[in-house]
Amino acid sequence: HKITGDDGAVHQITLAKGNRIILDALLLQPVYCASPVRISDRVCILKRDYRVPITKEMFENDAATDRAKFGVYFLNGRVERISGTGGAQ
Incomplete structure (x- = not known):
């Protein structure tokens, strides 16, 4: 993956x-999480170790799912998947 920061700095990561x-x-869409604990470990690793710009918004009282609290994770910068041959996909 190729990540471009707000300052224009680019770095590549392999996951x-x-x-x-x-x-x-x-990369496809924001990720809904009924329990942020389920994927928060992965998100923390991506943010801390790989500097992936991910944000989380918390919401309350989702009538559709009857959840008291839930979160949605978003990519907050430019992230591209790089194909096996080195080109952007």
Whole structure:
């Protein structure tokens, strides 16, 4: 993955398994999480160790799912998946 920060600095990361699954999901759309605990470990690793710009918004009282609290994770910057040949996908 190629990450471009707000300052224009670019860095590349290589992810495997769970971390890659979460980042690939965020590339497609914001990720709803009925319990932020379920994926928060992965999000923390992506933010802290890989400097992926992820934000979380918390909401209350979702009538559709009857959840008292839930979160939605968003990518907050430019992140691109790079193909195996090195080109952006």
